[in-house]
Amino acid sequence: MRLKLGVNGERREADILSGESLLYVLRERLQLPGSKNACEQGECGSCSVYLDGTLVCACLVLAAQAGGREVVTVEGVSDGDELHPVQEAFVEAGAVQCGFCTPGFVVATHDLLCREPAPTNPEIREALAGNLCRCTGYEKILDAVHLAANRMSRP
Amino acid sequence: MRGMETVPKIPTRERPAAPVQRPGKVGEDSVRVDGVPKVRGEFEYSSDLRMDGMLWGATLRSPHPHANIRSIDTSAAEAMPGVYAVLTHEDVPGRKVYGMEIPDQPVLAWEKIRYQGEPVAIVAADHPETARLALGKIHVEYEVLEPLADAEKAMKSDAPKLHLSGNVLRHVKIKHGDPEATADVVVTGEYEVGMQDQAFLGPESGLAVPDGEGGIDLHISTQWLHVDRDQVAESLDLPPSSVRLTLSGVGGAFGGREDLSMQIHSCMLALHTERPVKMVYNREESFYGHVHRHPAKMRFEHGATKDGELVYVRARMVLDGGAYASSSMAVCLNAATFAGGPYKVPNAEIDSYLVYTNNPPCGAMRGFGAVQACFAHESQMDKLAAELGLDPVEFRIQNAIEAGDTLPFGQKLPAPAPVAEILRRAKAMPMPEEKEVMGRDVRELPGGVSNVTHGEGVKRGVGYAVGIKNIGFSGGFDDYSTARVTLSIEDGEPLVRVHTAAAEVGQGLVTLQAQIAHTELGVESVAVLPADTRIGSAGSTSASRQSYVTGGAVKAACEAVRERLFERVRDEFGEDPNKLSIQDGNVVSGGSMIVSLDELLGSDEIEETVEYHHRETYPPDENGQGDVHLQYAFAAHRAVVEVDTELGLVRVVEISTAQDVGKVMNPQALEGQIEGGVAQGLGLALMEEIQMKDGKILNASFTDYLLPTILDMPPVKMEILELADPEAPYGLKGVGEPPTISSTPAIVAALRDATGRELRRVPVRPEQLVGIAERPPEQPPQPGSAGYAEIGRLDERIEQ
Ligand code: FES
Numbered sequence: 001m002r003l004k005l006g007v008n009g010e011r012r013e014a015d016i017l018s019g020e021s022l023l024y025v026l027r028e029r030l031q032l033p034g035s036k037n038a039c040e041q042g043e044c045g046s047c048s049v050y051l052d053g054t055l056v057c058a059c060l061v062l063a064a065q066a067g068g069r070e071v072v073t074v075e076g077v078s079d080g081d082e083l084h085p086v087q088e089a090f091v092e093a094g095a096v097q098c099g100f101c102t103p104g105f106v107v108a109t110h111d112l113l114c115r116e117p118a119p120t121n122p123e124i125r126e127a128l129a130g131n132l133c134r135c136t137g138y139e140k141i142l143d144a145v146h147l148a149a150n151r152m153s154r155p
Numbered sequence: 156m157r158g159m160e161t162v163p164k165i166p167t168r169e170r171p172a173a174p175v176q177r178p179g180k181v182g183e184d185s186v187r188v189d190g191v192p193k194v195r196g197e198f199e200y201s202s203d204l205r206m207d208g209m210l211w212g213a214t215l216r217s218p219h220p221h222a223n224i225r226s227i228d229t230s231a232a233e234a235m236p237g238v239y240a241v242l243t244h245e246d247v248p249g250r251k252v253y254g255m256e257i258p259d260q261p262v263l264a265w266e267k268i269r270y271q272g273e274p275v276a277i278v279a280a281d282h283p284e285t286a287r288l289a290l291g292k293i294h295v296e297y298e299v300l301e302p303l304a305d306a307e308k309a310m311k312s313d314a315p316k317l318h319l320s321g322n323v324l325r326h327v328k329i330k331h332g333d334p335e336a337t338a339d340v341v342v343t344g345e346y347e348v349g350m351q352d353q354a355f356l357g358p359e360s361g362l363a364v365p366d367g368e369g370g371i372d373l374h375i376s377t378q379w380l381h382v383d384r385d386q387v388a389e390s391l392d393l394p395p396s397s398v399r400l401t402l403s404g405v406g407g408a409f410g411g412r413e414d415l416s417m418q419i420h421s422c423m424l425a426l427h428t429e430r431p432v433k434m435v436y437n438r439e440e441s442f443y444g445h446v447h448r449h450p451a452k453m454r455f456e457h458g459a460t461k462d463g464e465l466v467y468v469r470a471r472m473v474l475d476g477g478a479y480a481s482s483s484m485a486v487c488l489n490a491a492t493f494a495g496g497p498y499k500v501p502n503a504e505i506d507s508y509l510v511y512t513n514n515p516p517c518g519a520m521r522g523f524g525a526v527q528a529c530f531a532h533e534s535q536m537d538k539l540a541a542e543l544g545l546d547p548v549e550f551r552i553q554n555a556i557e558a559g560d561t562l563p564f565g566q567k568l569p570a571p572a573p574v575a576e577i578l579r580r581a582k583a584m585p586m587p588e589e590k591e592v593m594g595r596d597v598r599e600l601p602g603g604v605s606n607v608t609h610g611e612g613v614k615r616g617v618g619y620a621v622g623i624k625n626i627g628f629s630g631g632f633d634d635y636s637t638a639r640v641t642l643s644i645e646d647g648e649p650l651v652r653v654h655t656a657a658a659e660v661g662q663g664l665v666t667l668q669a670q671i672a673h674t675e676l677g678v679e680s681v682a683v684l685p686a687d688t689r690i691g692s693a694g695s696t697s698a699s700r701q702s703y704v705t706g707g708a709v710k711a712a713c714e715a716v717r718e719r720l721f722e723r724v725r726d727e728f729g730e731d732p733n734k735l736s737i738q739d740g741n742v743v744s745g746g747s748m749i750v751s752l753d754e755l756l757g758s759d760e761i762e763e764t765v766e767y768h769h770r771e772t773y774p775p776d777e778n779g780q781g782d783v784h785l786q787y788a789f790a791a792h793r794a795v796v797e798v799d800t801e802l803g804l805v806r807v808v809e810i811s812t813a814q815d816v817g818k819v820m821n822p823q824a825l826e827g828q829i830e831g832g833v834a835q836g837l838g839l840a841l842m843e844e845i846q847m848k849d850g851k852i853l854n855a856s857f858t859d860y861l862l863p864t865i866l867d868m869p870p871v872k873m874e875i876l877e878l879a880d881p882e883a884p885y886g887l888k889g890v891g892e893p894p895t896i897s898s899t900p901a902i903v904a905a906l907r908d909a910t911g912r913e914l915r916r917v918p919v920r921p922e923q924l925v926g927i928a929e930r931p932p933e934q935p936p937q938p939g940s941a942g943y944a945e946i947g948r949l950d951e952r953i954e955q
């Protein structure tokens with residue numbers, strides 16, 4: 001079947017099989033491998049994307065359900081070459097090791113800071129509880145979220 | 156079955172880029188060069204690789220842990236449209252078995268199945284789903300056998316032999332001092348460690364590309380390119396030069412990528428179809444596709460004088476190696492050598508057994524045998540201290556081993572060995588504030604937002620532990636790394652290129668290599684080339700060894716380049732090479748500039764390749780004595796926990812740690828290793844276990860195998876000691892493993908302090924904390940409300 005959807009502000013189309021997930025279509029058919037596939041069952045958050053502005057696990061969304069809707073992936077978070085403050089903060093704070101969880105954390109943090117510009121530690125922990133990281137122990141991820149929040153709140 | 160489209164005869168992939176970094180010097184914070192592509196989603200992991208015309212591989216795995224294979228019929232799968240190849244053991248061109256230490260593992264099973272998930276056949280198709288459907292069409296007739304799933308039973312003489320050599324793969328016996336020694340106070344304990352998974356987030360994946368001339372290029376995430384290459388070449392019956400490996404982006408490793416997964420399979424499919432073949436395991440398959448941490452059952456007896464001096468340790472450890480050897484031989488030795496812990500103990504009798512069973516193969520995981528031993532010896536230390544009425548930390552300090560003391564396996568402990576010092580430091584660190592439990596934000600109580608306790612029944616506990624770990628490969632292994640360093644001028648600026656085969660798995664080695672080059676050659680721009688087999692081996696990214704060994708190789712290669720450079724300055728300018736140094740791209744002598752590198756080199760380059768071998772180690776003798784290990788690293792941990800004593804739920808409040816690292820190479824990366832290592836230790840203490848029943852995995856998913864989330868991890872406070880090891884490059888010590896080793900027993904000690912329970916087994920489960928059972932029930936509840944990991948699923952899918 002033919003799927004038409006918006007991805008990172010562009011109209012995109014692809015021929016898909018009916019059972020394919022949004023994650024598969026993004027990664028394999030639209031050449032956007034930034035969203036990651038660590039569990040493909042909604043447990044790790046590495047595939048986090050926006051679907052019409054709502055944070056979802058792309059692995060749990062049937063691609064067909066995304067027809068006619070707007071998807072924003074990690075590739076769409078930055079403004080051209082310019083990193084988004086969330087991305088900058090993850091690099092600077094050392095919140096990236098192997099980085100496989102990073103795209104998901106970047107999108108989820110972006111979502112959190114849009115909703116709550118100055119989150120407390122418990123709020124951050126709650127908001128990011130659906131994202132697994134095996135490398136960092138999360139300390140530097142907390143630092144990164146605070147750093148990004150500070151930068152974004154500056155006029 | 157062959158499709159009709161044509162593909163270019165010799166497909167090629169561009170080499171991955173080697174971006175120019177501007178690293179800090181050794182000791183400075185250096186932002187990692189792959190950070191920006193990683194936050195943008197542009198970093199290419201092995202699971203992201205693609206090529207035009209590529210096929211997808213998939214693996215048929217045995218649903219049974221123990222079976223005879225009567226027949227395999229692939230005809231229905233071969234007839235499926237879109238299927239390009241279906242291969243079995245008959246198609247393995249060369250050696251039909253592989254293995255890092257002992258080649259005992261079939262590339263594809265024939266005659267016998269020894270564990271659930273063992274690969275039986277492989278398929279290449281034009282869509283991953285077609286490949287998976289084709290697996291369902293392969294008919295394998297099994298004669299199902301009773302699995303031998305208990306290591307103790309497998310050791311019995313009447314147990315069926317899983318391998319011709321018998322079921323005991325290795326027995327290390329350590330005899331030290333007086334075997335008859337007696338003591339005033341004796342404590343014994345039995346301890347168990349469950350099977351932990353590395354659970355790296357990036358699934359096993361790779362892309363094999365045939366070169367059209369019978370050779371193959373394999374892009375893969377692994378820990379050790381050369382040992383992969385040699386095993387792949389053997390099984391493909393190709394010379395190693397025809398098998399070229401390039402490291403692709405690695406999504407974590409922790410030991411789980413030291414063995415082969417789909418390396419040979421993808422190459423077989425690619426050579427057979429003459430097309431690039433990509434393979435990616437999904438999470439369920441990943442649980443079957445790599446080795447795990449050895450489960451262990453241990454019996455320890457310690458004796459001490461009434462003044463609290465250790466007299467002896469007697470230990471019997473049985474480690475379940477599962478179906479194949481993997482790196483079990485080395486794990487067995489490690490467990491034996493660290494059974495005594497970092498303590499002065501004059502008499503020791505230690506037996507460490509590594510046993511074949513029909514459980515999943517076990518091998519390397521962060522801590523490598525020292526984790527199991529540490530849980531036991533630290534539990535014993537607390538028991539002894541309690542028996543003697545001594546403070547558990549003071550008791551440890553009293554018995555702490557020091558440089559120059561002899562370890563139970565006869566090696567003199569080299570300096571520095573600040574065991575007592577790190578214990579003192581961990582104890583002296585300020586305690587976290589203790590807020591009144593009643594009326595707290597529930598997010599700061601055990602169970603958190605599940606809203607289970609509002610403070611009732613919550614008790615706090617504090618526990619300590621200290622661990623010891625060898626750095627680098629041991630027991631006589633010739634452990635080395637190779638580095639090529641090239642100094643040239645690019646666009647009028649000096650540039651250093653560093654090439655090694657060392658695997659960056661997330662730890663920050665690519666940055667570290669650049670820092671070393673900057674430090675040694677005074678050049679700010681450094682490009683670290685992609686790791687591949689165009690250069691000699693770097694050894695494995697394991698045993699906390701790469702900073703030491705590959706770091707040592709890069710440093711030595713830089714020194715060789717510098718020497719040649721200075722010789723040139725001597726020849727051209729008559730300067731004494733011993734007085735020269737490089738600063739900001741200029742050669743200087745006594746503060747005055749002699750010549751810029753730009754002028755000196757022009758279009759020339761200076762290149763040196765160096766193999767760096769560390770000091771020799773030796774295998775133990777028949778009494779388990781010898782200079783077995785290279786370097787020793789130590790960490791101490793203090794855990795503060797709160798337990799809901801009614802429901803057995805736990806909140807870890809804080810972990811503090813003191814660790815000697817010799818030299819801080821990159822502060823931010825070091826903190827990341829410690830925090831991440833602690834998280835894995837916490838996982839083993841509280842939640843992480845592959846649950847087995849009759850040789851079958853019950854929880855092969857992230858729904859049912861629980862990993863610490865950001866809600867579970869407390870702040871980690873640390874004190875870092877920099878006591879230089881005179882033998883090591885920059886005095887450094889490996890840092891990756893110690894944080895994992897003693898954090899587990901520290902947390903368990905804190906849980907014991909809070910609950911008064913014995914807690915002999917990790918991961919500790921709620922039923923242990925509330926005193927219902929010391930072990931999980933023999934008949935565990937059915938896992939997973941999602942129904943994803945039902946053990947029947949694999950059978951259904953394959954035997955329809
Ligand atoms: S891949 Fe989607 S949540 Fe894990």
Ligand code: FES
Pocket residue numbers: 095096097098099100101102132133134135136356406407661
């Ligand atoms: S950085 Fe490796 S999983 Fe998060």
